[in-house]
Amino acid sequence: MARAKRNRQQKTQKVHDRRSKDLPRNAEVAAVEVDDPLGLEPGEKIVTLRSLRNDPLGKLHSHRQIDEAQFQGGRAFQDDWEKAERGPQAVDPTREYVDGGRGREPITERQRKAVLRLNRAERELGADGSALVHEVLILGMSMEQIGLRRALRGQRWIDYFSRRFRECLDRLALIYGFATEKR
Numbered sequence: 652m653a654r655a656k657r658n659r660q661q662k663t664q665k666v667h668d669r670r671s672k673d674l675p676r677n678a679e680v681a682a683v684e685v686d687d688p689l690g691l692e693p694g695e696k697i698v699t700l701r702s703l704r705n706d707p708l709g710k711l712h713s714h715r716q717i718d719e720a721q722f723q724g725g726r727a728f729q730d731d732w733e734k735a736e737r738g739p740q741a742v743d744p745t746r747e748y749v750d751g752g753r754g755r756e757p758i759t760e761r762q763r764k765a766v767l768r769l770n771r772a773e774r775e776l777g778a779d780g781s782a783l784v785h786e787v788l789i790l791g792m793s794m795e796q797i798g799l800r801r802a803l804r805g806q807r808w809i810d811y812f813s814r815r816f817r818e819c820l821d822r823l824a825l826i827y828g829f830a831t832e833k834r
Contacts, residue, residue, distance in 0.1 A: 783819060
């Protein structure tokens with residue numbers, strides 16, 4: 652019996668190529684460099700794809716319309732909002748059934764600190780700024796949708812909301828410690 656010949660190209664190929672080759676037809680993605688979770692050396696980086704479809708902050712960052720400090724400040728605000736939010740919870744089938752409503756779970760220290768940071772951000776941004784940040788970062792609205800919601804149409808209003816949102820991101824970067832005050 653003859654032996655199968657080995658192909659030399661198989662030895663030279665990368666073993667762990669973790670990039671996606673096939674994307675959905677209407678995908679909006681951007682390449683991002685992140686820490687390699689499977690890396691052997693600390694600080695190794697890999698290139699991954701980040702979805703931008705429902706992420707206005709990620710879209711602004713990938714198009715270089717906001718800087719890294721503004722991006723990190725917006726992400727910190729979103730993280731605090733998720734920690735502080737106490738929405739509907741799933742029913743736990745392992746718990747014993749009792750007639751009537753169940754007692755509220757206590758507020759954790761992490762939630763309390765997130766609420767305090769959100770209150771400080773709301774004070775510093777003001778009523779209009781905090782509403783604008785909430786509409787973009789939490790509700791995922793575009794500047795055009797914000798203008799339509801407030802019955803303000805036109806490119807000048809879209810430009811105004813964009814400029815005001817970047818000012819709010821600057822303030823969030825200062826609040827969360829990703830930037831320092833200019834002198």
